[in-house]
Amino acid sequence: MTIAASTAALGLLLAGCGTNGASSQNGTANTSGSTAANGSNASSTANLSFYFPVGVAGPLAEIMTKMVDQFNQGHPGIHVSPVFSGNYQQTLAKVETAIQGGNPPAVAVLNHVAVYDLIHLQAIEPLDSVVQNGDFYPAFTQPAVQGHVWGAPFQRSTVVLYYNKDAFKKAGLDPSHGPRTWDELVADGQKLQKIGMTGIELPSDGTVYWTFEPFATEAGQNLGGNDGSHVNFNSPAAKKALQFWMDLSHKYHVMPTGIQPWSSAPTDFDSGKVGMILHSSGSLASILKKANFDVGVSFLPKDQNTYLTGLGGGDMYLMKGLPQSQHDAAVKFIEWMTSPEQAAAWSLQTGYIAGTPKAYDQPAMKQFTQEHPQALVAPAQLQYAQPELSTYQLNQVQDVIDSAIQSVLDGQAGVSDALDKAQQQANTILAPYQGAGN
Template sequence: MKLLNTKATLPLVLSGMMALTAACGGSNAPASGGQASKGDQKPAAETAKPATPAASSPVKVVWWHSMSGELGKAVDKLVSDFNASQKNVVVEAVFQGTYDESLSKMKASMDAKNGPALIQVYEIGSRFMIDSKAITPVQNFIDKEKYDVSSLEDNILNYYRVDGKLYSMPFNTSNPILYYNKNMFKAAGLDPEKPPTTYEELAAAAKKLTKDGQSGGSFAIYGWFMEQFFANQGAELLNNGNGRTSLATESLLASDAGVKTLTWWKQLVDDKSLVNLGRKTDDTKKAFAAGQVAMTLDSTASLRGIVSSVEGKFDVGTGFLPKPADAKDGGVIVGGASLYVLNNRSEAEQQGAWEFIKFLADSKQQAYWHVNTGYFPITKKAYDEQLVKDNMTKYPQFKTAVDQLHSTKANLATQGAVMGVFPEARQLTETAIEEALNNKKQPKEALEGAANEISNKIGQYNKTVGK
């Protein structure tokens, strides 16, 4: 495969990517790889040799992130703690809006070289970031100092590792779980300690829970959920091993796993056991908190907010993401974002960014991040921190999320799909779900239409980056 010049390629890749992400807009849920390039010579991103900053001259590392509100406050605390912990590096955290907005700004900064040394990018931007040739893989730093990654969560690294290499370091990580109203379960004669685990069990429970103006549940029309339903069945979303054994060229959205899932979802809505509230997860959260729906799907990162919003009104139960009774081994895919080191900054800045990345991965920082945001710790030892133990006692629902992560079977399905047009693919998936739920198309027809469009977009993207 022909290697492309970084400066020549980046504008093409970014312009194509930004056109797609602009069409999608920001993510409607909490933020929610590919094959490494091969050729006769290594890209500039892989030849960088970071140098250790001199203690007498602190290096400034600019970090662009997309964490706002309480998440932003947690980021600021971590940065402050890092800066106070040593004198060689000073990190400046700069909020850049949504993930899409941040990537657009990165594009504009590349030629002027006034961009960050470190950037937070959502998980579905992984293929694009590798193709951009704008990064120094964190594997370079790992190999140079023999940094031990065995302390990190395997199923989280599994997503970001491509051909045995980590291009970025996981930072904020989540997966979807089932939230349910224990009080409504008890009133309907259901065991409040046994949430449904299969499509069939959920349908039966939703039917019993639908009464007196209350609905059995509501799932936001969110492409991330469909991706998760695929993985939970051990089914791949893209051809060529989910785009990991070789570059993806075709969407498998209309395969049996997709048709089975959307048919089940549509039947629940048709039976009025599930109410369709559209694409916004905020709307399903509000309906759940108000006691209008008994079950919903949402990110683990929403757990504290959901539990707090219903405090004193009813007890919140949590369960694994449901799957068909005859599903193959699978599990959940991690959502969220990771941290990339940009290669157009000085070697000292890149090394400074790596020092900060290591600080963030430490168990103490991960414990703080987990407790104050709801995102998973990426470090196993964080669960031994007293802060995390106390939080687990206060919010025992977190154990469901942790158990679900740890019980996930590592395979190409749960490793997650990678493609350069992922943001638009999610939008097309959501459109297909809407068409089926609103009786405009049958599930298979809707998914086939979306799959064809996604496949075409993948082809266009692959041509743009010269693959």
């Protein structure tokens, strides 16, 4: 069974997704499909707006529209209108603006690390019962924040390493696995260079902290604290990790210098220009569809002791203060979207990790993973997943660390100076939130 065939069985298009990019329909509600059917029943229909981030290239808006239409058609008393609102940072900003303007959406898929800002705005309701009944992967629901689980896992991912198995064979490498350590990453990259390929690309534009953080964690410490108000941007671990990234280009010569675009890494990989890339597990479907060689997927290489990776992606959030009819309809929509059946369908079409292990028992998913075992690497890597950087004033704090990393990669600053400055800036931003009563 081909990838296209496995998803065609669901009647939807195949697409890849990740963390950066933009929507072609930013800020516009979709009114296709079942809109007309609901129009005659408007007075008895619970109308919900649903903000959704389009995070990478691919027909994600079309896939989501069809999914929402399917829900609407099966629930005559509810009508959901998706609003495609840009990437995660843009969507969070638009939701915050809508909340402050008194017109929030009923449901939104937002970066799962936006939870502190949303709680501070008193914008969301806990989803403890939904999550308790949903049998989600524990890595996606822990740790609790202020004693609750606030988001239902929907489109979640980890950072994985993609490698060209055909190129590995040509370079005399074992194609059954990718590099298992940082040292092996360098050695494999050097052998790929010898056959005329770039060894590795680590995307570094946009929200680069996401692909960088697992390296810092492997070196000894996460970028974030555990309370939303402290960060570890200038830890010895972060400095070691960033120096390793620089060494890949300037010492070992296995990675291009400068800032590497997120969006071009899969293209460079599919075209055979580069032998290995780090990217979202959510890019798997697109990569498998486009590559004309045998694609390998592996855990992130470890520094010394153990594999580690970061979590990414979005949760579904329920906004506070909805009328009871809308509230109940919104909960039903969230439960339907995160059910094993829909989680399997979404994962098949996008490459995101299904939020619940029960999704992998669905017949279509079983058939797909038998044909494409690469899809099982990211769920298996969840045992090594560490919490992603999550703070108050999330966009500002992310911008600080992203700018620091990029200034180093672009040759504008040294590792230690850039990360020390980032720590100071983040401390200033987070100072009002430190202590009790956040």
